[in-house]
Amino acid sequence: MAGDYYQNLLSPGLADQVEAHLSGCSSCRKEYEQTWKVLALLKEDCLTDPGPDFWQGLSLRTMAQVRLSRPEFQETPWYKKVWRNPFEWPGYAWATALILILLTPVAIYTIHIQGHNVSSVLEIQDQASKWETGSEPLSMAVESLSDKDAVRLAKRVVARMGKDLPGPTRLLMQDETHWDISRSTEGLNNEELEVLIKKMEPGRSGSMKEEEDYVC
Amino acid sequence: MTDDQLVERVKNGDSNAFEELVVRHQKPIYYFVLRVLKNPLDAEDTVQKIFLLAYQNIKGFRADATFKTWLYRIGINQCHNFFRKNKFRDSISVDDIPVTDSKADQEGDLSDKERLAHLQKAVERLPYKQRMVVTLRIYQELSFEEIGTALNIRTNSAKVNFHHAVEKLKNWMKTEKDEKNSL
Numbered sequence: 029m030a031g032d033y034y035q036n037l038l039s040p041g042l043a044d045q046v047e048a049h050l051s052g053c054s055s056c057r058k059e060y061e062q063t064w065k066v067l068a069l070l071k072e073d074c075l076t077d078p079g080p081d082f083w084q085g086l087s088l089r090t091m092a093q094v095r096l097s098r099p100e101f102q103e104t105p106w107y108k109k110v111w112r113n114p115f116e117w118p119g120y121a122w123a124t125a126l127i128l129i130l131l132t133p134v135a136i137y138t139i140h141i142q143g144h145n146v147s148s149v150l151e152i153q154d155q156a157s158k159w160e161t162g163s164e165p166l167s168m169a170v171e172s173l174s175d176k177d178a179v180r181l182a183k184r185v186v187a188r189m190g191k192d193l194p195g196p197t198r199l200l201m202q203d204e205t206h207w208d209i210s211r212s213t214e215g216l217n218n219e220e221l222e223v224l225i226k227k228m229e230p231g232r233s234g235s236m237k238e239e240e241d242y243v244c
Numbered sequence: 245m246t247d248d249q250l251v252e253r254v255k256n257g258d259s260n261a262f263e264e265l266v267v268r269h270q271k272p273i274y275y276f277v278l279r280v281l282k283n284p285l286d287a288e289d290t291v292q293k294i295f296l297l298a299y300q301n302i303k304g305f306r307a308d309a310t311f312k313t314w315l316y317r318i319g320i321n322q323c324h325n326f327f328r329k330n331k332f333r334d335s336i337s338v339d340d341i342p343v344t345d346s347k348a349d350q351e352g353d354l355s356d357k358e359r360l361a362h363l364q365k366a367v368e369r370l371p372y373k374q375r376m377v378v379t380l381r382i383y384q385e386l387s388f389e390e391i392g393t394a395l396n397i398r399t400n401s402a403k404v405n406f407h408h409a410v411e412k413l414k415n416w417m418k419t420e421k422d423e424k425n426s427l
Contacts, residue, residue, distance in 0.1 A: 032403075034410075035381075037388075062414050062418070063410060063414055066363070066410060066413050066414050066417060067382070067410065069359060069360060069363050070363060070367070070378070070382045070413075071382060072360060073360055073363070073364060073383075075275055075278060075279070078284075083267075083270065083271060086270055086274065086288060086291065086292075087263065087266050087267050087270055089288075089292060090266050090270065090291070090292045090295045090296070091259075091262075091263050091266060093292055093295075093296050094259065094262060094263075094266075094295060094296055094299045095259060097296065097299070097300060
């Protein structure tokens with residue numbers, strides 16, 4: 029309100045109120061006077077008038093430049109308008125559309141890959157649980173899976189039972205729980221072992237090295 | 245004839261109407277640019293550029309602002325561009341601007357002249373936006389609404405900037421006075 033008072037922007041009623049306050053409050057009065065002095069001093073700072081010749085010369089020079097250039101009065105053709113701002117969308121709408129166009133294929137690919145992996149993992153888990161509960165021999169569980177998934181199942185078996193097949197049971201993955209270590213390789217019959225070893229032979233899968241690293 | 249009527253005539257291709265607008269507005273615009281740029285030659289060039297831009301873009305001028313405010317807006321942008329392009333160029337000192345101080349000249353009152361010089365330097369130390377608001381309000385006598393439009397800020401923001409600028413100037417002047425007294 030004080031700022032408006034200095035600038036004579038208050039309504040008469042409010043200005044009277046401020047005036048009444050200033051007459052009774054010495055600190056506000058002092059502030060007001062100091063501000064008024066600064067404003068008055070600022071207004072004293074006047075620039076010299078260069079004279080009528082200068083103004084005439086300036087307008088002539090300005091108009092000489094203006095007459096050399098004509099304003100664009102022609103209507104912009106529609107194809108230029110569309111090129112500059114198609115559909116008259118604002119910039120952020122274009123940015124959002126571009127981001128969506130770029131991200132959609134990535135999102136579809138990711139969802140597709142994840143869906144594939146989930147189904148595969150579920151299938152392996154299903155077969156593994158069948159073998160663990162004894163409802164199905166390992167050979168059948170492995171045979172019913174594709175080569176790649178069979179190797180994955182074999183990896184699980186090896187990881188849980190031990191590196192050396194056949195041999196004493198050794199649990200390598202200490203952090204994995206819910207594994208019945210009583211079912212060792214000794215529990216597997218020859219046929220099961222044969223199928224397992226055959227599936228894990230080098231050359232059957234490109235991931236054998238990885239598998240060894242996993243086991244060791 | 246009002247500015248709006250002249251603008252309409254310019255839009256219809258009458259360049260003489262634009263000359264009338266130039267004559268009408270060149271003085272305040274020149275003073276404003278001179279106060280900002282501190283150099284008469286640069287100010288003259290910039291004023292010509294401002295009117296040229298106004299003429300070239302008059303088709304895009306809408307009636308939501310006055311022609312005067314629109315010119316100030318172009319002027320502010322041109323001054324900003326000037327500073328950006330001539331960032332490292334030496335400018336004429338504030339002391340070299342032709343100033344008429346009637347009291348100081350007539351009475352030879354040096355203290356008033358000194359105070360005015362201090363105040364000019366203090367104005368130079370203000371942040372860009374506050375300096376613009378003070379220049380437009382004190383010297384160009386624009387309303388806060390017009391200042392807001394010219395600077396593309398809200399009216400209240402213009403008022404607040406002006407108030408802060410005046411408070412700073414007051415404090416700086418007070419500090420200088422105290423320092424002088426202590427010496």
